[in-house]
Amino acid sequence: MALVLLFVTVVLFSVCEVSMNAVYRVGDSAGWTMIDHPDYKRWASTKRFHVGDTLIFTYLTQYHDVMEVSHHDYVHCKTNSAKAVYHTGSDSVSLTKPGEFYFICSNDGHCSAGQKLHIKSSSNNAAIIRNFYLTIATVFALCIYKTNSLTDHIN
Structure with missing residues (x-):
């Protein structure tokens, strides 16, 4: 027994x-794009991210990619020292530790036009x-x- x-x-x-x-589709129905200039800062502010959650980046590979970068590279939209690069068009990024994560699109002008995401993951x-x-x-x-x-x- x-x-x-x-x-x-x-x-x-x-x-x-x-x-x-939780599994979050970045940008919700818009996805990871420049069309209609989604506000990724606002999108992230409505979520609570925890260790174990997954971010799904969906986008057209001929126009976009996803780079995980440092805070400095995020602020300055620098693409030469990425921590990780994703380019499948349907990328899953697991949050494996607490902390701050920074993502940008490396295509010319996209990051500076707002295609970047900063999230903070807390312990679960x-x-x-x-x-x-x-x-x-x-x-x-x-x-x-x-x-x-x-x-x-x-x-």
Whole structure:
């Protein structure tokens, strides 16, 4: 019985973990573009990004790309020392750590015209709490299992 409880607990917490991570399409329906000059600063200000979330950049590859850059390169729209370059037209970027992330389009004039994104990712406290409760549930299930084992031996 205790093993069944442990299994159910692990499955439930695993499902919770998947549902806690958000996937954001950068620019929502507009995507990563210059058409109609989306306000990526405003877009980002309406979201709360956490470790484990994913950014999806969708764009036409003949006109755009995505570069992850430093703060300095973001401010000055410099493209010569990118941390990462994406160019598939449907790029997934996972936020693997807390901190600030900067993205620009490297095509001439796009960054200076506003095709750039700055986000701040914070640690996912929900994951920490989930792991704490999972540990407690595991210890509880093991205690029940041991108690049942001892009871079986006495009887």
